[in-house]
Amino acid sequence: MSTVTSIPKIRVNRPWQRTVLSFLVAFGPGLIVMEADNDAGAVSTYMQAGGQYGLHLLWVLVLLLPICYFVQEMVARLGIATGKGHAAMIYERFGKAWGRFSLFDLLAVNFLTLITEFAAISLAMRGLGVAPILSVPIAAVALVGLIATGSYRRWERIVVILCLLDLTWFITAALLHPSWSAALHNTLIPSIPSTGKTGDLVFLIIAIVGTTIAPWQLFFQQSCVAEKRLRFADLKWARLDTLIGAVFSILVAGAMMLTGAFAYNHHLPFTDPAQLAQSLATVLPHRSGIFLHHALLLLMVNAAVLGTTAISLASAWAYGEVAGWQHSLHKKPTEAPGFYAIYALCVFAAAGIVLVPHLPLQLVIVSVQVFAGLILPSAIIFLQLLLNDRALLGDRWVNRPWNNWINWSIVAILFALSLLLAAQILVPNLFA
Amino acid sequence: MSTITTPTVPNEDLYVIHPLDDVHEQKCTSEGLGLMHLTPTVRFALTTLRVYLIAMTLVILYRIATLAHLLPEHVH
Numbered sequence: 001m002s003t004v005t006s007i008p009k010i011r012v013n014r015p016w017q018r019t020v021l022s023f024l025v026a027f028g029p030g031l032i033v034m035e036a037d038n039d040a041g042a043v044s045t046y047m048q049a050g051g052q053y054g055l056h057l058l059w060v061l062v063l064l065l066p067i068c069y070f071v072q073e074m075v076a077r078l079g080i081a082t083g084k085g086h087a088a089m090i091y092e093r094f095g096k097a098w099g100r101f102s103l104f105d106l107l108a109v110n111f112l113t114l115i116t117e118f119a120a121i122s123l124a125m126r127g128l129g130v131a132p133i134l135s136v137p138i139a140a141v142a143l144v145g146l147i148a149t150g151s152y153r154r155w156e157r158i159v160v161i162l163c164l165l166d167l168t169w170f171i172t173a174a175l176l177h178p179s180w181s182a183a184l185h186n187t188l189i190p191s192i193p194s195t196g197k198t199g200d201l202v203f204l205i206i207a208i209v210g211t212t213i214a215p216w217q218l219f220f221q222q223s224c225v226a227e228k229r230l231r232f233a234d235l236k237w238a239r240l241d242t243l244i245g246a247v248f249s250i251l252v253a254g255a256m257m258l259t260g261a262f263a264y265n266h267h268l269p270f271t272d273p274a275q276l277a278q279s280l281a282t283v284l285p286h287r288s289g290i291f292l293h294h295a296l297l298l299l300m301v302n303a304a305v306l307g308t309t310a311i312s313l314a315s316a317w318a319y320g321e322v323a324g325w326q327h328s329l330h331k332k333p334t335e336a337p338g339f340y341a342i343y344a345l346c347v348f349a350a351a352g353i354v355l356v357p358h359l360p361l362q363l364v365i366v367s368v369q370v371f372a373g374l375i376l377p378s379a380i381i382f383l384q385l386l387l388n389d390r391a392l393l394g395d396r397w398v399n400r401p402w403n404n405w406i407n408w409s410i411v412a413i414l415f416a417l418s419l420l421l422a423a424q425i426l427v428p429n430l431f432a
Numbered sequence: 433m434s435t436i437t438t439p440t441v442p443n444e445d446l447y448v449i450h451p452l453d454d455v456h457e458q459k460c461t462s463e464g465l466g467l468m469h470l471t472p473t474v475r476f477a478l479t480t481l482r483v484y485l486i487a488m489t490l491v492i493l494y495r496i497a498t499l500a501h502l503l504p505e506h507v508h
Contacts, residue, residue, distance in 0.1 A: 018446055
């Protein structure tokens with residue numbers, strides 16, 4: 001009785017206020033996982049898609065929206081039902097061999113992704129006049145400091161604010177005066193660019209899929225939901241959170257593509273977003289050019305920071321779950337040293353590698369996309385099997401038949417893309 | 433004679449508890465369940481998947497090593 005009365009309650013005056021507040025207290029993991037997926041690699045890929053093919057690939061994003069939502073909804077449901085992370089569930093239900101195999105895959109692809117995040121920070125800050133030798137270590141220390149306060153709530157609030165900063169993408173896209181009717185047309189009606197089905201186009205579409213749905217997202221959201229201790233009654237809010245996150249993330253991705261399409265329309269060649277930002281500063285009128293230059297570079301840093309904290313946490317949570325260590329942002333570093341050490345190790349090692357001179361970063365970026373695209377379908381298969389585990393979840397939480405139809409279709413599509421990717425790696429001129 | 437018309441919901445229900453402040457729920461647990469029962473077909477599919485992943489990882493590593501010029505020339 002005394003336990004119940006000591007629980008802090010937030011009083012409200014109207015039922016609708018309770019509904020809104022119930023959503024707000026559960027809100028966070030869905031938005032964060034989706035928006036953190038618009039990381040540095042995603043910025044580069046979407047802008048490259050816009051730069052090479054204009055608005056022709058906007059429809060791909062629309063197709064990816066339901067895929068993102070349905071996959072992440074399963075993860076949120078599993079997290080709420082079990083209160084445990086994804087790695088822990090694979091370990092417990094499929095055994096040590098599969099658990100370690102999945103963990104190794106996750107850690108490897110996550111680490112490669114982290115290198116790309118720091119590469120983006122280095123590139124963007126150099127564009128703003130800060131040398132990498134300063135910007136990269138400072139960013140790494142700040143990213144470790146972000147989680148080291150022993151408060152999940154603090155971390156979540158800061159990261160949600162960083163996610164909302166991505167609203168600036170809509171301003172940058174609008175300032176470039178895109179053709180909105182053409183954008184709407186290409187969003188709703190799939191079209192193939194006039195260049196036809198070239199190897200580059202196939203690879204770019206696979207890269208867009210690979211960057212929009214990444215394996216770390218499964219692990220991250222489930223652990224995050226468990227960390228937040230979402231209750232059974234919060235499932236509907238977690239679903240809404242995930243849906244809002246998915247829609248927001250796809251809209252932001254569209255804004256990135258619109259920004260890249262400016263280069264396509266004005267014949268501005270670029271190899272990375274920082275170079276495009278530089279071109280915009282010279283091509284546009286002074287004030288808007290400077291604003292867009294700074295905004296794009298800072299948004300690149302923001303994307304990399306979001307990606308780094310989410311991906312490093314996904315690794316640290318997963319490793320802690322499998323190793324049986326304390327693995328919680330509610331714990332102080334002294335109470336969960338292994339968990340914080342893994343996070344810090346991921347961040348500092350990736351930052352250190354970026355500072356190595358003459359590192360082939362483009363090769364690392366491509367490797368990440370290929371590797372992530374390869375392991376994603378198998379990660380979703382485990383998720384699908386877990387969501388059909390009636391012995392564990394009972395009738396209430398397992399997938400309904402329509403869930404299974406949708407999800408197996410998603411697995412089939414992703415496998416087809418994965419095989420296409422494999423074929424292109426083995427026979428590089430397949431679609432030439 | 434009460435003249436109260438609102439709220440329609442009893443006042444004690446009008447509060448929200450943050451999930452982190454709430455009492456812990458009894459979650460679904462795998463304790464005592466052991467490993468998931470897999471049919472031979474699923475087991476075969478998973479094993480095939482593992483072989484495919486290992487093989488593809490090696491192919492990708494080879495391709496990356498080639499692109500990074502880490503392999504001797506005669507291997508190309």
